[in-house]
Amino acid sequence: MTLCDIGNTSYHFLKGDLEYKKEVASFDPASIEEDVYYISVNAVVDTKLSDLSYWHDLRSTIPWGDYYETMGVDRIMACEAIEEGLVIDAGSAITVDLVTDGRFEGGFIYPGLEAMQETYRNISSRLNYSLNFELDLDKMPKNSRDAISYGILRTLYSEVMRHNKQIYLTGGNAKALSQIFPEAIVDELLLFKGMKKMMEKRC
């Protein structure tokens, strides 16, 4: 069985134990001639796939009453993967979703790490610094690089930690963020686990 999670820039495949990515810009989904079960947050790709008989959208398996209408299907699958905890999916945006007793309890969206750094650069060239993941989170900074790193990371950290839940980290920046959430479980395949569970339950 092949699973696929389609974002704005790439197709992320899982075929058995083999995980790989293809660029949205160059990959032709019609080149695949076996069943693929997918989720997508990419409207352009959605249109392409709707005519391809090998591609099966898992959107229809989602129990929408447990979530909300405009919520990303990727967030939903990540929530479905766990029974209890806080899922942080760190990509172009960082989504933080709370699951209690198998139920989605709400979540929020924070900009991705690259987007945040660009935001500071756009405010002023004086705020153009690389992120310092090794900053002391318990001390208000006294230099510009840490003042910005703290603004990006400590605000997110303060909100996340107050929930006092097991944290699951996934997405392209999961490893980077694990530096400030050392107790978190990093799982790059979390969405696929949610997709599999959903298929077992609802297909």
Added chain:
Amino acid sequence: MTLCDIGNTSYHFLKGDLEYKKEVASFDPASIEEDVYYISVNAVVDTKLSDLSYWHDLRSTIPWGDYYETMGVDRIMACEAIEEGLVIDAGSAITVDLVTDGRFEGGFIYPGLEAMQETYRNISSRLNYSLNFELDLDKMPKNSRDAISYGILRTLYSEVMRHNKQIYLTGGNAKALSQIFPEAIVDELLLFKGMKKMMEKRC
């Protein structure tokens, strides 16, 4: 005596009790023929003013050993205005600075409210929402507008509140932010108070 706080877009004047602003783009500082004591974070304006004898830069009065080299002079003057508390200056960036017993204890920089909203819009047109200042800060959101508002406001709020200090709000978005910090003291003239104190001490 006339005081002036110069930012990226405007000259903010205080003459006695009269407070007013002029656009950086159109105002000619050579048109003023009385002493003005100013701070500036605008390098272009700095160059203009250095030749004008009525304009006196208060940068030289700053006890730099108490702050750090690249710290904005506006942040420093706001800190000088208070003895104890957390100063939030909400403009194109939001600076948050901690003062204990009259001493600067560090601070951080968060993007301004407009900059944050633009960041979400740039990530995806699906994340283009106006801020909801009336969202319930104690409940993880279940709709897109609140998921973004919470991402911008609750993360900042969680970090600010954990310091458990009297909050002082100043800058163009002070009133807007006071909706989520109702216990804060809003003071649009905070920087001028710091400038006056500094002049009394050091001029």
